Amino acid sequence: MNRFGRLAVMAAMACAIAGPAFAQGTIKIGVEVPTTGAEATYGRDMANAVVLAQDEINKAGGVLGKKLTMVIGDDACDPQQAVNAASKLVSQHVLAVVGGYCSGATLPTLKIYGDAHVPFVITASNSTKLIPANPGNAFMINSTGDQQATKAVAFLAGKGAKTLAIVNEGDAYSQDLANLTRADWTKAGHKVVAYETASSGQQDYSAIVTAIRAAKPDAVFWTAYYADGALLIRQLRQAGYRGIIAVGDGSNSTKLFAIAGAAAEGVFCFTNPTAQFLPAAKAFIKAYKARFGSNPGPYAPLTYDGMKLVAWAMTKAGSTASAKVIAALKTADGVQWLTGPIRFTKHNTLARSNFIVLEDRNNAWVRADK
Amino acid sequence: MASDARVLARLAGPLAGFLSRGIGRWIALALLFAAMAAAPFVLGEYATVILTNALLYVVLALGLNVVVGYAGLLDLGYAAFFAVGAYTVGILTLRAGMNFWLTLPAAVAVAAVAGVVVGGPTLRLRSDYLAIVTLGFGEIVRITARNLPITGMASGLSGIRQPWLFGWHIATPRDFYYVFCVLATAAAIVSARLSDSRLGRAWLYVRYDEDAAEAMGIDRVRVKLAAYVTGAIIGAIGGAFFAVNLGAISPPSFSFSQSVSILMAVILGGMGKIPGVILGAMIVVLGPELLRSLGEFRLLVFAIGLLLIMLFRPSGLWPGRSHAK
C-alpha cells in the first residue's frame, strides 16, 4: 500500500472513531453487556468481540457503504440498570443492539427495544423466559436453556446415571435450567432425588452436601455460575462424594479450577462452543489475543457472530430500517458463521442445539462428547 | 465529593432562604413545575427515563423519610414494602386479571398489614435491634419471592400490562414520567402535612426523648407504628407503579442494596427535610449515571460521601436543621 492509501485508511479509521460527528455516514450499533459488577469479565469480553467484528467489517468497506460504530450500554447484570442502559441506547438512535448476558437483566429490556423497533440480537442470555416476552424484534443466537437441559439429560443418562441431584443458585438463569432439567430427567423415566437452591455468595454448602450425600444420586448437576459452583464441587468431594458432577454453561470458566483445584478433576461442563473448540475460530483467537492480550472468553465467538449477523442482515435488507432488518434476520440461513450455521425457529431462537460437553482433565477443558 | 458538597450547600443557602419566603416560594414552585412539565420535551427520552427513575426514588425516599427522618427508626429493609406493592400488583393483574387501579388499594392494604405484623412486635425493641430485624425482614421477603411459584420465582413476573386512565393509555416513558411527577408531588404534600400534624409533632417528641414523650401521654409504640405503616404504604404505592412501568419485576430489584440506596437518598440530602430528601433522591439516581465512567469506583464514591456526611454534616446537604421550626 502506498503512502496515500495508508493515509486514506487512517482517515477512514479516524472517521470511524469520530463516529457521532459523521452520524449520517455511520451505522450505530448498541452493545448491551455488563461492564461493571460480578459478571463484568464476561461483559468486557463480549464487548471486545464486538470491537473485533466491527473493525473487520469496516476494513472490508462497512455496511451499505457506511462504517459501523458501537456504543456500550452497561446493564451491570441488574434489571433496573439494564432498563436505564437500554433507554440510553435507544435515545442514542442505535439501529440494532447486540449482547445480553444475564437473562434476568435482558428480560425487562425486551419491551424497550420492542417499543423502539430496534432489532436485538441476544448473544448469550438463554433463559426460556425470554421467549414469551419477545415482542418479535429479538433473536437468540445462543441455544436456549431447554436445549441445554436436553443435552445434559442425554449425556448423563448415557453415562449410566439413574438418579440426579440438581442444585441452582436462585437466579433467573440457573433456576430456569434446573427446572427444565428436572422436567426432562423425570420424563426420561429417571429420578431427581434432590433439588436444592443455594444463595449467591454463600460460602458454606454443608447442608446441601449432606442432603445430596443422603440422597446418594449417581450425578450432581450444578446449573449456576462458576464462583459458587467451585465451592460446591470442592465441598462435595471433600465430603467424599464420588459420583458424576456436571455444571452448566455459566460455570464454563477456568476460574472454576483456580478455586476448586483438584476437586474439579473429571467435572463435566455443558456449554456453547467456546473459541478453542471451534475449528473456524483459529484466526479469531489469534486476532483477539493480538488485540486484547488474552484468550477470548466463552461468549466472545457468539457475540462476534452477533455483530456480523446484524451487518449481514442490513446488507441483505439493503437498508437499516428496522422492519426490513428484522425480516432479513428471520431469513438467516445457509451462512457458515464462526459458531456454526444460524437459522431461527418461529420463536426467533436458534434452530439447532450448539451445546457440547467438556471435561476437566488436569485443570483444562477437553471435549468429552466426541 | 466533600468540597462539591460544601459548594452546593453554600449555593443552596440563600436559595433556600429565598424559597422559604412568601412570594419567592410561589414563584419558585411555579418555575419548578414548569421545568418538570417541559423536561421530557427538552431533554429527550433517555433523560426522561432517568428522571422517572429519580422521581420513583423521590417517592420511596419520602416514604422512608417518615420512618427514619420523622420517627427516627432505622429501617434497613424498606425495599420489602416496595416489593410488596410491586408483587401485589403483578400477581393480581397477571394471575387474577384484575384492573391495575383496583389492585392499588390491595397493594396498600397488604403493605399496611405487613407493616403492622412486622412493626407491632419489633417496634418495642431498641433501635439497633429494629435495624437488624428490618434487614432480616427485607431478606425474608426477597428470598420468599425467589422461592414461590406465585411470584414467578427467580425470573419474577413479566408481561405486566400498562394501565389505562380515562382513555389515556399510560405506556410511553413520557407518560410514566408525568405519572411519577404526580406521585412525587403527592408524596411531598402528604409528607409536609404529616410533619405539621399532631402525629408529626408526636414523632418529633418521640425522636428526641422517648421517655419524656411517654410521660406526656404519648403511646410511643403506637406512634412509631403509625410512622412505620405510613412508610410501608408509600413504599408499596411506589412499588405498584414501578411494576407497571417496567412491566417485569424480579427479586434482584428488592435486594438489601436497594434498601441502602433509598436510605442514602434520605440521609445525603438531609433526613426530615422534604427538599433535602428530594435532593438526596436526585443525587442517588443521577450520580451513578453521571459517574458511569468511574465504573466500579462509583459506589465507593457514594459510600465515602455518606460517611463524610455523617461525620461532618449529619443534617445533610440541604441547608438548615431538620425540623427547623
Added chain:
Amino acid sequence: MSLTSILLHQALNGLVLGSFYALVALGYTMIFGVIKLLNFAHGDLYMAGGFVALLVLSAISGIVGAGWPGIFLAMLLAMIAVGCLGVVIERIAYHPMLGAPRLSILITALAVSLVLENTVLALTNGQYAAFQTSLGFGGVAIGGLFITYSEMVLVGMAALLMVTLELFVTRTQYGRAMRAVAVDTDMCALLGINVPTVIGVTFFIGSALAAAAGTMAGAYYGSLWYFMGFLIGLKAFTAAVIGGIGSIPGAMLGGLVLGMLESFGTQIPGIGSQWKDVFSFVVLILVLVFKPTGLLGRSEQERM
C-alpha cells in the same frame, strides 16, 4: 447414609459453621459491650481479614509453603492488620459520634461497612479471588463419620482463640477494665480507667478475631469475595443475640446454637436449603421479640 450418620454429619457441619459464627459474634458482642454500638462493619472486617491473609500468603508461600504453617502466619498478620484497621475505624468514625443520637451512629456504622465493601469491590473488580492452599482433603473416619484434618484444625483453632479470649477477659487488668466499662462507662472514667484505651483494645481484639475467622474461612472454603461479610455479619449478630448480646460466653454458645440450628433446620422436610437464610432470620426475630436478653444475657431496662 443412615439417619444416624446424617445427624452426625450435620452435627459436625454445625460445629464448623458455629465456630465461624462464634468468632465473628464475639467481636460484635465485645464492641457492643463497651460502646453500645452495633458495628455493622464487623462482617466486613471478616472479609478484610480473608483478603489480607490471602495477600500475605501469596507473598510468603514461596518460603514457607501454602500449608498450615503458612496459613497460621498469614492469619496472625491479618489479625494484627485488621485489628489495627478496627482501631482506626473506631477512632475516625465512631469516636466523634459517641455523643450523637443512636440513629446517626448506626448510619455511620453502615457507611463504614459500605466503604469497606466498595473499596474491596473496586480493588478486585467484584471478582471472586481463589484462596489457594496446599491443604488436601485427608482426614479420619470415626464410625460412620469422616472428619477432615482441616475441620479438626479449624475447630481447634477457634476453641483455642476463645479460651485465650476468656483468659484475657477474666485474668488480666485490661480484661477486667473491659468488663467494667461495659457495665458503667462514666463510673470507670471517674475511677481513673482510661476508657478510650479500653475501647481501642476491645476493637483491636474483636476485629482480630473476625480476621482470624475470615482467614480460616478463606483457607477452608477456597475463595474470597467482597460481599462475603454481609451474610456472616447478619448470622453472627443473630448468634450474639441468641447468646445474649454483651455476653462473651453467650456469643460462643450462640454461635454453636445457630450453626446447629441451621444444619439441622435445613434437614426438616419442607424447609430445605432454599429457606436456610429465612430460617435463621425467623429465629433471630423470634428471639428478639420473645427473649431479647438471649440465653445468657443480663436483662436490661434501657430501651431506645
